[in-house]
Amino acid sequence: MANDEAQTRIQRLNRARILDAGLETFSTEGFSGATLDAIARAAGMSKPNVLYYFPSKEAIYDAILQRMLETWLDPLRALDAEGEPVEELLAYVKRKLHLARDYPVESRLFAGEILRGAPNMIDRLSGPLREMVDMHCGVIRAWMEDGRIAQSDPHHLIISIWALTQHYADFEVQVRAVLGKKRDPWAEAEAHLEMHFRRVLSE
Amino acid sequence: MANDEAQTRIQRLNRARILDAGLETFSTEGFSGATLDAIARAAGMSKPNVLYYFPSKEAIYDAILQRMLETWLDPLRALDAEGEPVEELLAYVKRKLHLARDYPVESRLFAGEILRGAPNMIDRLSGPLREMVDMHCGVIRAWMEDGRIAQSDPHHLIISIWALTQHYADFEVQVRAVLGKKRDPWAEAEAHLEMHFRRVLSE
DNA sequence: GCATTATTTGACCGCCTGGTAAACTGGACG
């Protein structure tokens, strides 16, 4: 038998196709609403073939969450302690907003999982994610103590960035409904958030 | 036959019990994940009895959404144009935050419906809700033109209030995971948001 | 009391679901 690591070209391809199809399906239908048939159809293969690559529906879901957290959150790791604080944080907001804009599907899947109480993700939240946030908070707190940005709770500052950027992706229908059809939510959001956080951060 | 309006005491009671049970079930399981059996069990009656009061699962869901929007959003209608602008808006933030804190189930159901693209709510979003928001924006815009609060886009200001307050309810698991077990998200959120918006609104 | 109507339920149906078994395909290697 092949060992764990060995994967043929076709295996990698089909696994990826299933994960892509599942991402789309789970994010729009929810975990219960998504059916294996729908995922298989979206992946362009038969249902048993899907189950040839993954042991169960939940295994697909878990694999999607894992892949997402590994790749999706990557641009958020950097927060340069040596940079100019305000510009550094505004760049962070911008990166996060673009992440939400360019990967709304991932954003919604993430939101859906958390809405349900994060049954398949809670350990990653209080593990890796929390460490990342705590690291950021260390940098931010230092900036605050040096008087380079306004004082506030670093954790809640991060939370507010996440809340505002995610909102434009997750609640896009509501945002569009409230703004009307002729406006461009994402462009406006970028301008508004820059000004918004400039005020929040300025001493 | 009884006309449309006539409802016996027991009808009102049981309809309400079903809506309460459905609210709980739908918000934690999602529309597809919630089963009529689960709703019936939560309401303390048999499944056919539930379907005696509502023609279908979706009818229950719609009725819940309607009741929710009518009662849940009520405290947000008021925005006194005669009051002191900053305090008026901070009071609005506080009301919205307490709404999220005291009715997290409603908040999550609302969020879940919007995540899915608001298939059963889109008309209410672009109708009544939008009118309410536009009204608020009128008051806010007047305040800005009088130079009583800082200039920004009123719609996005409202959106930012909604985003930040909803986030603490809808993403409560994540907030708790990031903050750690010993902290009190809601108390901290209230303090942080007051300071946050004071800065955003101050000239 | 009785008749009538409103409410409740157990039994049931057809459909769809996640998942399985076994057979089939096509290329690699001898």
Next chain:
DNA sequence: CGTCCAGTTTACCAGGCGGTCAAATAATGC
């Protein structure tokens, strides 16, 4: 050619789903 095996599919199953029906039970009006 035949063997082998990763990859794929057809046929299928047991259980759960939303929903129906007819019969039983409680209220209600007289």
